Amino acid sequence: MGAVLFELALIFYFAATIVSIIDLFKEKKIISYLMFSLAGLGFVLHTANIVQRYVVAGHIPITNFHESTSFFSWSIVLIFFVLQFRYKVSILCSFVMPIVFVLMLSSSMLPQEIKPLSPVLQSYWLTIHTIVAFLGNAAFALAFGVGIMYLVQEHYVKSKHLGGIFGRLPSLQTLDALNYKLITLGFPLLTFAIISGSLWAESAWGSYWRWDPREVWSLTTWFIYAIILHARLIAGWRGKRAAILSIVGFIIIIIAFFGINLLRKGIHQGSFTALL
């Protein structure tokens, strides 16, 4: 049943992606309503899928590559809906749903079986660390979407050709502020994830830090986003530069996420240890 829920969620996300792209070019209430309904239904099914796996496995389902990719996209949709609720930047949907769909599609192509978890990893840290880490990365994913929106809009204003989706996109300042908010949300989450991860490592293996590729990756992204925040506050790197940096940051996250998981797949059973 879990697989069916997942497939359905994938289909709904796909439909929402298509509709969200139509929405970008055709401003109609009905289209926007359809887009949110599809994404919302997808999210409900997706949540049911995660809960179902949780019940079967007895722990949070982020223990293989399929699950972590799926949970990653789930976190993105969650934060998107929170943002939509607070800031009503509905056009963001058109820039986020494609990312969600691609992640879900990759997740669907990975082995989905639930395997027993090594006892050494069974700890409440598993839940806390992974949820915080993925929510942080999801915030960065949204910052990526907003960054792209900023660059598109900036291009319109700079080039003085105000056609296309210029009218549909929010103001530069709204986008810049949203980008900043997302990074200030993601950064403490990432920081907490790294700290909780090392505490967990200590209790599981007896050392805080082992220069594992996953740890190096986390630290790299942490530095990138630290630089983004620092540059904004000190040197006034806002607007275009902040947008570009948040795009680069997320690309690095994605490359590392897939790179590490795929490379390590052969060495370790499942890919969970790589996740640590």
Place this chain on the structure above:
Amino acid sequence: MKIFVAGLNHNTADVEVREKVAFNESRLDEGLRKFRELAEIEEAMILSTCNRVELYAHVNDTQKASESVKDFLSEFHHINRALLDKAIYTHDGVDAIRHIFRVASSLDSMVVGEPQILGQLKEAFEKALEKKTTGILLNRLMKKAISVAKRVRSETKIAENAVSISFAAVELAKKIFADLSGRVFMLLGAGEMAELAARHLMSNGVKEVIVANRSFERACDLSKEFNGRPVKLEEFLREMAHADIVICSTGAPNYILMKDQMQKVMKERKQKPVFLIDISVPRNIDPQINDLDNVYLYNIDDLQGIVDANMFERKKEAEKAEKIIEEEIEPFLKWLSSLDSVPTIVALREKAEEIKKEEFEKLMNKFPEMEDKQKNAIECMASAITNKLIHPPTKALKEDPEDKDLLIAIIKKLYGINGEEKKDK
């Protein structure tokens, strides 16, 4: 029974003619009354704005009406008739309906999509209602025209996007800054155009206004008007660091703001975005400044370019609006033609009544000894028969069939009703 329009607008008449033909507030009542009193006019209404004067009417003979309306205008406004003939257009029937719908929807306006015309039309209609110069036909037509205009406005983007330079500047400012209420706005030089743009910005509620001008006195005057702060022109650079939006229109013959200066300003502002509007000719701001991050520089041609593009957009939207109007004409025509059948129905009923009466009287003459009770019974039966006989054709006419004209003709022929129907006035 036809809708008739006679009028002139910005396309057919120069302002010299338009101002002569215009019905001023003071003479509108009189004009409306005289227009209604013309022999050929059944219902009347006058729309008079600075871009158009139009007379709407319900007439029976458009040819005669057209002549008498022109005579009336020429007499009322003391204008040469030949001059009027050149400027006036007339429409009747479907064309008149279409014309009125287009006027209401602002498709016939000088600036297509401008919203005032609908309000003006409503006012003209209210005036006519007040003076009771309209009737069933024009009332229905005007209500329809207003609803069509509303539909056009909500279903097309005809009234969206700025079509004037100062509005374009405000729209752009809103796409750079989320809202203008917390912004500091600087006026560099005080040309007429700059003042106009400033007024639009002010109405969007900026936080603070700084006015810099070569003549400090003028800067002070303008500051008072905008509730701002005057500075000397030489000091503007120091103030630039605070300004989010700058409108520049000094009479300087060269650039007064160079790229390296702006770079310093941006550093001081911590790269907060700034919107520079250079509407001076020759330009006063080095165009290379637009290459700087977070600086958006627009000159007069850039803004004009946006206005032109928006105009083009409006024209595309206007095509959609034309389609909506065509859709709306159809049901109105249907309603109109349903009115046509009314005289036939009335005539049919009269004919039946006449026959009944005739036959009844003949019978009475033959049997004068008949009692009242019997008379009543016979009359009742006669009524029942005639009513039942004319019921099917009446019903068929009321159902508004597609081939109604044919049906009306057939019924007239079959029942021997001649062409001279009574018109309801």
